Amino acid sequence: MxxxxxxxxxxxxxxxxxxxxxxxxxxxxxxxxxxxxxxxxxxxxxxxxxxxxxxxxxxxxxxxxxxxxxxxxxxxxxxxxxxxxxxxxxxxxxxxxxxxxxxxxxxxxxxxxxxxxxxxxxxxxxxxxxxxxxxxxxxxxxxxxxxxxxxxxxxxxxxxxxxxxxxxxxxxxxxxxxxxxxxxxxxxxxxxxxxxxxxxxxxxxxxxxxxxxxxxxxxxxxxxxxxxxxxxxxxxxxxxxxxxxxxxxxxxxxxxxxxxxxxxxxxxxxxxxxxxxxxxxxxxxxxxxxxxLSQRILQLFRADEETVHNGRARSRLPSVYRSMQSSPVALVAQVVRHTKLSTPTVLKALEKLRELGILDEITGRERNRIYRYTKYVAMLNEGTEL
CATH class of the missing domain: 1.10.3290.10 (Fido-like domain)
Structure with a gap:
């Protein structure tokens, strides 16, 4: 027809x-x-x-x-x-x-x-x-x-x-x-x-x-x-x-x-x-x-949450980690506002998450640092690369 x-x-x-x-x-x-x-x-x-x-x-x-x-x-x-x-x-x-x-x-x-x-x-x-x-x-x-x-x-x-x-x-x-x-x-x-x-x-x-x-x-x-x-x-x-x-x-x-x-x-x-x-x-x-993608992200979160739980000596790690789930690219000040923790506490937790291989610091600066939940961002970014 x-x-x-x-x-x-x-x-x-x-x-x-x-x-x-x-x-x-x-x-x-x-x-x-x-x-x-x-x-x-x-x-x-x-x-x-x-x-x-x-x-x-x-x-x-x-x-x-x-x-x-x-x-x-x-x-x-x-x-x-x-x-x-x-x-x-x-x-x-x-x-x-x-x-x-x-x-x-x-x-x-x-x-x-x-x-x-x-x-x-x-x-x-x-x-x-x-x-x-x-x-x-x-x-x-x-x-x-x-x-x-x-x-x-x-x-x-x-x-x-x-x-x-x-x-x-x-x-x-x-x-x-x-x-x-x-x-x-x-x-x-x-x-x-x-x-x-x-x-x-x-x-x-x-x-x-x-x-x-x-x-x-x-x-x-x-x-x-x-x-x-x-x-x-x-x-x-x-x-x-x-x-x-x-x-x-x-x-x-x-x-x-x-x-x-x-x-x-x-x-x-x-x-x-x-x-x-x-x-x-x-x-x-x-x-x-x-x-x-949803299933892969959930698997990543579960694995990283287990890593965070094993580092529970830093009791503030879980709340800072959850903040990075919500904002996987974030300034330190943003995490402070989100978690309502002090800046020194947040910085220590972010650095610990970096040492655990969960986060990267992407500026190389001493001040106004920006942290990235790299594996998560990479998953989200799939298909948007130019």
């Missing part, structure tokens, strides 16, 4: 050197309807299974907030890397601990804003606020409030034409709908966001909504990051996950060319099934990786 073009082109005349065609995506759901092939059913079944396992392990984690803190940061780094930022998770943790910037300061601000936007979205959902265009605008305002997008109308849908790739609309890889048609598309997007919950499995609806959001491209900046941020938020909103410990941007980053190719194929050829299978594979693979 061939669907063909999933929308219409509209010729635009502007101040650019030549006329250009903007694309107005058709409203969801696809027409003709999806073909539920055995491959598509199998992909959905595997994704559901792996999400169930991930949700199950999240319920037995000793400190769920600890895992949410770092999984959200990993997703923020990976999603931003797809857009070309040069920040790693290790750098983000160092920045949050000490506000030390590498040369790419704005990249780190972009990633830090992503984390804040995710926190805001989760908080609003927890308070009963619906996943909606209004919430999307609120998150966008936080996402681009500083960094590279700070002059791109944070929190406001665009009032001018944008494009993807190229130097102008006339040579762009993709030109989203003009402003008036964009508004109509967004209204239809929100209707399907709510109505589609009764028509499609949540993961299939998420796959459709992601393409549609990227095709509408309603902001001047941050569309890709916000579109990917909506994936875990939708799963939380629909109670598929109890905690946001999924980072699908890892798979999308590793398969970036295929990701963009499939988005274009949906728009211009109507090949929805290939995209949805790819999306479901992204969910299944990253859910499985999250389960495995």
């Amino acid at each position: 061939k669907r063909g073009l999933q929308g219409t082109f509209k010729k635009q005349i502007s101040d650019s050197p030549e006329p250009f065609q903007s694309f107005i995506p058709a409203n969801l759901p696809p027409d003709p309807a999806l073909q539920w092939t055995p491959a598509l059913y199998q992909a959905l079944s595997r994704a559901d299974l792996m999400l169930g396992r991930l949700d199950g392990i999240s319920r037995v984690l000793p400190d769920t907030n600890l895992f949410i803190y770092f999984y959200s940061r990993k997703e923020a780094v990976l999603s931003s890397q797809i857009e070309g930022t040069q920040s790693t998770l290790s750098e983000l943790l160092l920045f949050e601990a000490s506000e030390l910037f590498p040369s790419h300061k704005e990249d780190l601000l972009d990633v830090s804003n992503y984390v804040a936007a995710m926190r805001h979205g989760l908080s609003r959902l927890a308070s009963g606020f619906p996943l909606s265009l209004r919430l999307i605008r609120e998150m966008h305002e936080i996402l681009v409030r500083s960094g590279r997008g700070k002059h791109q109308n944070p929190g406001e849908f665009r009032v001018s034409q944008n494009w993807i790739g190229g130097t102008r609309p006339g040579n762009a890889a993709y030109v989203p709908p003009p402003v008036q048609e964009m508004k109509d598309c967004l209204n239809a997007f929100e209707r399907f966001l709510h109505k589609g919950a009764n028509e499609f499995p949540v993961l299939v609806q998420a796959a459709m909504l992601h393409v549609q959001f990227e095709s509408i491209h309603p902001f001047l900046d941050g569309n890709g990051r916000l579109g990917r941020l909506l994936i875990p938020l939708l799963l939380m909103d629909r109670n598929v996950l109890v905690e946001p410990i999924l980072y699908p941007s890892l798979f999308l980053k590793q398969n970036r060319s295929r990701y963009y190719e499939l988005l274009q194929q949906v728009r211009f050829e109507g090949i929805w099934e290939d995209w949805i299978e790819f999306f479901l594979e992204a969910i299944a693979v990253t859910a499985e990786q999250a389960v495995q």
Whole structure:
């Protein structure tokens, strides 16, 4: 079955050197309807299974907030890397601990804003606020409030034409709908966001909504990051996950060319099934990786807790060690505030943990030292290396 073009082109005349065609995506759901092939059913079944396992392990984690803190940061780094930022998770943790910037300061601000936007979205959902265009605008305002997008109308849908790739609309890889048609598309997007919950499995609806959001491209900046941020938020909103410990941007980053190719194929050829299978594979693979990573982190914590327990002559070791679990890159002053112990006591405990091979001191300074829980950071950093 061939669907063909999933929308219409509209010729635009502007101040650019030549006329250009903007694309107005058709409203969801696809027409003709999806073909539920055995491959598509199998992909959905595997994704559901792996999400169930991930949700199950999240319920037995000793400190769920600890895992949410770092999984959200990993997703923020990976999603931003797809857009070309040069920040790693290790750098983000160092920045949050000490506000030390590498040369790419704005990249780190972009990633830090992503984390804040995710926190805001989760908080609003927890308070009963619906996943909606209004919430999307609120998150966008936080996402681009500083960094590279700070002059791109944070929190406001665009009032001018944008494009993807190229130097102008006339040579762009993709030109989203003009402003008036964009508004109509967004209204239809929100209707399907709510109505589609009764028509499609949540993961299939998420796959459709992601393409549609990227095709509408309603902001001047941050569309890709916000579109990917909506994936875990939708799963939380629909109670598929109890905690946001999924980072699908890892798979999308590793398969970036295929990701963009499939988005274009949906728009211009109507090949929805290939995209949805790819999306479901992204969910299944990253859910499985999250389960495995959680298990490895728990094993590390158990082993190091045993080492700390054997050194119990220093009775303050356990509390300082737990503080480093929460902030695996930290200034001495941060550990003091977290544990409410004296600075000399904390320093002695940190040095003991270093001697035990659990921590590293990464500045070489006598003052303002920064300690890192190196093995833990290395596990979290997997996949974010440049």
